[in-house]
Amino acid sequence: MYSVEISNHIMVAHSLKGEVFGPASQLHGLTAHVHVAIFAEELDENGIVIDIGNALEVLGEILQPLNYKNLDDLPQFRGHNTTVDFLCSYIYQRVCDAAYLHKLGREPRELSKVRVTITENPIARASYEAPLTASEAHE
Amino acid sequence: MYSVEISNHIMVAHSLKGEVFGPASQLHGLTAHVHVAIFAEELDENGIVIDIGNALEVLGEILQPLNYKNLDDLPQFRGHNTTVDFLCSYIYQRVCDAAYLHKLGREPRELSKVRVTITENPIARASYEAPLTASEAHE
Amino acid sequence: MYSVEISNHIMVAHSLKGEVFGPASQLHGLTAHVHVAIFAEELDENGIVIDIGNALEVLGEILQPLNYKNLDDLPQFRGHNTTVDFLCSYIYQRVCDAAYLHKLGREPRELSKVRVTITENPIARASYEAPLTASEAHE
Amino acid sequence: MYSVEISNHIMVAHSLKGEVFGPASQLHGLTAHVHVAIFAEELDENGIVIDIGNALEVLGEILQPLNYKNLDDLPQFRGHNTTVDFLCSYIYQRVCDAAYLHKLGREPRELSKVRVTITENPIARASYEAPLTASEAHE
């Protein structure tokens, strides 16, 4: 199994609802280092999983609406705790959507899975990994 | 599959028995950067795998008896070579035990696996990964 | 010249006033990796610049009132843009104050300078370095 | 499952054939940080997956013919695009070959898989992972 992993970062504010979060239930913020790995059983005819430049552009488009924002204010996150765990699966789904819209430059069926990792500080990170799956919007 | 990974470090002395270890059979030491990843199929009602603050506390309790020690002197390691490979599985078992003692704030059956990684220097690290398993003490 | 540098991090929200900041004038956030270096011409009788454990405790006390907060709401920052550049000099002054209050375990006159560096993301960091100086509160 | 991962780096020139590569189709270069992880279900009688010193030597021998070279000139890569994705599988096969030649100090059947990761810059890396497999030369 091959993979390529690309990275970018966003700087966001948010607060988390729930007793378990203690001081993190206050409005605070984080630099989220976002790493997206895309897996394929075989390389394409150019000898790559997917074009990294293209993938960085797609990731940039996914992150741009979140960057320099207070996530508590964004309609797409209403009713969700924007934990880094949740954000991993949110970005995972956006990457899958991009694949099904043929924005990754390769047939979706040739891509096997996607893993999103977010490092929030030097001692904590979260990850979500799953087979490429269409969100309801594409079914 | 979701995961959260937390990190801490200990500074220990030890020696390794066996011809294969060459100079490492002398008493020497290492800074062990310990990373513990805990995996779950689903997030809990707060949108997290487990509470990171809580997990850092559990890891601190596991590592505290080893920190600033000569591992050759510790009774729990008698008869074992305290290679980083072995220490990964040792810490793995302590994390599983904590899960079964409900110290991780989530039902053990909701957690699927645990991976422990130790970086010992910039060019070498070891890892152990397995499904959550009760040690004999809990069977 | 000797130095020791210790590190900690905080996760804060803030917004920056001024056209130059573009999207960073919106409420957003950051993980600030804070590094404090303390310099001395000579080691003390124990062979150290200062005790690292002690210094980490002092840094923890300085950062605790900022951690998991919206810096826009804190009275100590009223009238200031809480840029990482500014935060470096703010933390610098708190470290100097701790030195003059003999909290660093060594005579202030034996310490020559202090440098505070904040990494806010993988491509940007700020720093402030100056000789140990008493703030007006201690003059 | 246990693993050990060792690292080394090479500094190479190359060019990539194909429209998709844009400016990377020009002759350019990269520092390839190469990480090789070797997996085993059980530790050996010394408490290790394999000897790290030995593994570093094997990796050094694999990388030496590539280091400080223009990969476009090397006969072993004729007809291949030397993408980092491809180089991961190339190095993977050399590591497997070394295992079957008993250069890793452990029976090949005791090793379950090999993963090679190459970081080419701070925002892009590639990986190849597969069960230990003999190349045609050993069949």
Add this chain to the structure above:
Amino acid sequence: MYSVEISNHIMVAHSLKGEVFGPASQLHGLTAHVHVAIFAEELDENGIVIDIGNALEVLGEILQPLNYKNLDDLPQFRGHNTTVDFLCSYIYQRVCDAAYLHKLGREPRELSKVRVTITENPIARASYEAPLTASEAHE
């Protein structure tokens, strides 16, 4: 003294003339992680040394003509060994030039020095640091 340091990277080929370089006298390549620190005695009215976004743009413009190139072919480097040491001073001069052309958004006389650091691999980096100085083109 305040500073801000921004980072970017380029992937270049080159060869070095001179017996001392051994295998590096062959055509090879490197990922150059370029860090540019700009120093000022005082912050501006916005509480910053200079605008980081602006500085990243200037650095991007300086590096773009080098990225994905064989430095041996570039006219600006004719007669020079493009060691990372030399490249540090080359980029330093381009940053100074940008300052004197008022591209950094602050009066040149308010900026005291510039330091350029290039990391070429995990065990080697070079640096050049000097007061802001006009190149002959601006005198």
Add this chain to the structure above:
Amino acid sequence: MYSVEISNHIMVAHSLKGEVFGPASQLHGLTAHVHVAIFAEELDENGIVIDIGNALEVLGEILQPLNYKNLDDLPQFRGHNTTVDFLCSYIYQRVCDAAYLHKLGREPRELSKVRVTITENPIARASYEAPLTASEAHE
């Protein structure tokens, strides 16, 4: 001012004498990441401060007698607390000695200063920096 910085690491045991060290007064260990920066006002005729390959060899020779050892047992450290602060100045002096023995491939008077930094864990490091100085053995 130019500099090149090279890195290596050692894995050592030691204990520290003095109440201030708390648990670190027990026999424990550390991975010491050692960084040596050598400064020069001008590059040599090859366009370098000094040859990195050569410098790495010299650093390897300096560190080899310490690697995989218990520093408490080494005669050269009798009567010294082997704090990382002290080890920085010890290694600094060995690097200066090598320069005066013409092992660095450049006239000592062309080198202006040496800085040694040791990272002992992710939140603590020490440094010593001084002009190139002959130890008493060379006076």
